[in-house]
Amino acid sequence: MLRVVLPKGSLEKATLELFEAADLPVNRSSSVDYQATIDDPRIESVRILRPQEIPTYVAEGLFDVGITGRDWVEETSSVVQSLGELKYSKNTSNPIRMVVAVAGDSPAESVQDLPNGVRVQTEYLELTRRYFEAKGVEANIRLSYGATEAKIPDIADCVVEITETGRALKAAGLKVIDVILTSYTEVIANPAAYADPEKRKAMEQVMTLLNGVLDARGRVMLKLNVAAEHKDAVLAVLPSMKSPTINDLSGGGFAIESVVEKKTVNLVIPALREAGATDLVEMQISKIVP
Template identity: 65%
Template sequence: MLKIVLPKGSLEKATLELFEAADLKVRRDSAVQYKASIVDPRVDEVRILRPQEIPQYVSEGLFDLGITGRDWVEETASSVESLGEMHYSKATSDPVRIIVAVPQASEVESVADLPQGVRVSSEYPELTRRFFAERGIEADIRLSYGATEAKVPDIVDCIVDITETGRALRAAGLKIIDTILVSYTELIVNPESLANPEKAHAMRQLKTLLDGVLEARGKVLVKLNVPKDRLEDLIALLPSMKAPTVNELFGEAGYAVETVVPKATINVLIPALSDAGATDIIEIPIAKIVH
């Protein structure tokens, strides 16, 4: 039913891990294969291609849905619909930013300070052209094929580049003077496919699985028993997504409590629960959380 295109390159590993955790394992003969498959009745075909190309192919209807960054949707001005952001990326769960940067020693503090005819290097020529044109700045835009930050100040005056943590820019002696776009990874779909009720239902079902994995990341299920007279004190210790589940134990021997908590706090939480009278404490990994 569905033709899916997934990103090759920096997002590839994280995307394949996400799909496997969602029980949508992507199968291919080798790590360099572009054709793949998912054993699922909703999926007919899978391709793994560069994220720069994905918005256009989805827009043209060659694929029903794909994963790429908002940056490439905007760069290619592709007519696609978004089923929502997927908050994961190659280094962190933070979004990437398309920024304008100049040398740290430059007197330029904002885009308005840049001169007419400013030389700009970028892997996003169309996005860059529109950005400067909207601000009335004539820019000499040079397409970059990588190592963009290495081209100032000798080759160009400023760059438009992507950053996730900012480390590479700082290491190159650059400072950010503006942000053009904040970009998350997105699940994009072809508008005609979304208008097809059967395909739309299948696509949203797949997104439910993927979202469930992302929601569960960094969380664990904690189960424990507690005497009746210690219940309220113990509940006060529990950070939870919602109210904890509390059930009375057989024979009125106390209560069984369970709740979802952040994994990052578990090393402090479990000893505190034990001190508060909890027994039989169990920590359980969570694969998915579907609301």
């Protein structure tokens, strides 16, 4: 039913891991095979291509659904339907930022401080052109094929580059003077395919599975028992997504379950024990579907 295109390159590993966790494993003959399958009746075919190309192909109807970045949707001016953001990137769950950066010792503190004719290197020619035009700065914009941050100061005065952590820019001695956009990984659909009720339902179901995995990341399930006299004290220190699940125990007392953030467990478990909880169990969660 759905013709799906997934990103090759920096997002590839994280995307394939997400689909695996969502019980939609991507099968292909080798890591360099650009054609794949997913054993699911909602998915007819899978291709793996560079994210730069995906918005255009989805807009043209070559694929029904694609995963790319908002940066490439904007760069290509593709008319697509957004199915929502998937909050993961190459190394973290943080978005990438498209930034304007100059040498660390440059007197420029904003784009308006740059002179007309400023030399700009970027992989995003159209976005960069529109940006500098909107700022009223005449720029000499050149296409960069990589290592963009290394081209200051001899090849470029300024770069427009994406960054996830900012480490590469700092290592190159650059400073950021503006952020053009913030971009998460995004699921996009062809508008005509999205208008088809059957395909739209399939898209929504797949998104439920993917979002369920992402919502579960960084969270764990805590199970515990507590005597009646300690119930209120335990609930006072037990975080939850909405409210804990509480059941009566056959021998008296209560069994309580709650989903909590993994990063807080080291503080929560001792506090629960001190409040009177017993038999605490921490469990991994595969998916959370509200």
